[in-house]
Amino acid sequence: MIGIPQYIERFQEKNNAKDCTGKHVVIIGGTRGLGAATAEKFAKLGASVTFVGRSQKAGDIVLRNCRANSPLAAKATFSHVLGNLSLLSEAAQVADQLDTAIAQTHRGIDALVLTAGCYGSSSTYSILGGTVKTQEQLDQWFSLLFLSRFLVIQRLMPWLKQRPGSRVINILRAGSRGSLDIDNLSMDGKSNLETISSMGLYLDATTLSLAERHHEQAFYHITAGPMVPHPVVEDTEHFPLLAWVERTLRPWLYSQSVSAYDAAEAVVYVAIQPEFGPAHSGTLMSERLENLPLTEFMRSPDTHDRIWRYALNEISFKLPNEVAKFQYASLDGDDLTNEIQITHEMYSQ
Ligand SMILES: NC(=O)c1ccc[n+]([C@@H]2O[C@H](COP(=O)([O-])OP(=O)(O)OC[C@H]3O[C@@H](n4cnc5c(N)ncnc54)[C@H](OP(=O)(O)O)[C@@H]3O)[C@@H](O)[C@H]2O)c1
Numbered sequence: 001m002i003g004i005p006q007y008i009e010r011f012q013e014k015n016n017a018k019d020c021t022g023k024h025v026v027i028i029g030g031t032r033g034l035g036a037a038t039a040e041k042f043a044k045l046g047a048s049v050t051f052v053g054r055s056q057k058a059g060d061i062v063l064r065n066c067r068a069n070s071p072l073a074a075k076a077t078f079s080h081v082l083g084n085l086s087l088l089s090e091a092a093q094v095a096d097q098l099d100t101a102i103a104q105t106h107r108g109i110d111a112l113v114l115t116a117g118c119y120g121s122s123s124t125y126s127i128l129g130g131t132v133k134t135q136e137q138l139d140q141w142f143s144l145l146f147l148s149r150f151l152v153i154q155r156l157m158p159w160l161k162q163r164p165g166s167r168v169i170n171i172l173r174a175g176s177r178g179s180l181d182i183d184n185l186s187m188d189g190k191s192n193l194e195t196i197s198s199m200g201l202y203l204d205a206t207t208l209s210l211a212e213r214h215h216e217q218a219f220y221h222i223t224a225g226p227m228v229p230h231p232v233v234e235d236t237e238h239f240p241l242l243a244w245v246e247r248t249l250r251p252w253l254y255s256q257s258v259s260a261y262d263a264a265e266a267v268v269y270v271a272i273q274p275e276f277g278p279a280h281s282g283t284l285m286s287e288r289l290e291n292l293p294l295t296e297f298m299r300s301p302d303t304h305d306r307i308w309r310y311a312l313n314e315i316s317f318k319l320p321n322e323v324a325k326f327q328y329a330s331l332d333g334d335d336l337t338n339e340i341q342i343t344h345e346m347y348s349q
Contacts, residue, residue: 116145
């Protein structure tokens, strides 16, 4: 894209006028792409940032950039937690580590951004290679894009509650059209592409369910939009043809996209600007931050509830001790055991 689009310039101008000193932001998927750009922008505004990602090397670069960007007077801190969120067990360990670190240093989270995904790396091309089941017998994208995000949000909820008005921002594809087979929410027998293209619906439903349950926080799901991908095909050895196609199309691809740094302005805007409060909203937005209408399928509270229960059931089945740590998962706040019991019964019928 030639130059910065006007809507991003507007976000940038307002973001630059904010001081985020004293705020703490957690980014799931902060070692590259949009997550890394978001971390660096928050650092520039004075916030402390904790981010998660698998690559130590990429994380070290982000840490260095954050420290270099951060105003000295802000006394902000930056840390990288290593973990592979395609595995629920690792997502739980990451949550444990975040818990400990936040208890010691920050005592709260002002914004939780979940962006770890499957775009712009060689892993994207594994989508073409068929479904990959993890050692937990779950589809890797299903775990990464939905179940792990669900688990991490639940686990970090007490820290979000410490900061009234805190915000949870999921980045994927909001306001997706279509529907899900509500009796096959585990997407058994579906292709990789079908699974990935449905993940937006799971996150839409989760965003709305969270807003129904937690009235002091705000929940957003934003479409990532066309972003310049970071090195698209790293694996030229296994995907030579795709690497060649990508190199050939790159000038065109880039002319249609914004940089991750520009896209990050929208994420930061939603996280800090007053127009995106007050709390108690479940909002689906385009990359321009325009509200997206709920589709007929998404308008049904029953849909949200079924997806919510499905996630609780799947996580409690894979990690029996984990849901006991979800302190704020039930609608009335203190009846989680009952909710899980009902859910188990629903699924065992
Ligand atoms: N870029 C676009 O145009 C576009 C379009 C549509 C949707 N999206 C979605 O928007 C989001 C942001 O896209 P993006 O281009 O910034 O990057 P991305 O390649 O999808 O990944 C961003 C981050 O996720 C981390 N990550 C990936 N797999 C992980 C795993 N298994 N466990 C832990 N961390 C993992 C990566 O770090 P490590 O490799 O260090 O783990 C990286 O920090 C993604 O969810 C993507 O699917 C993007």
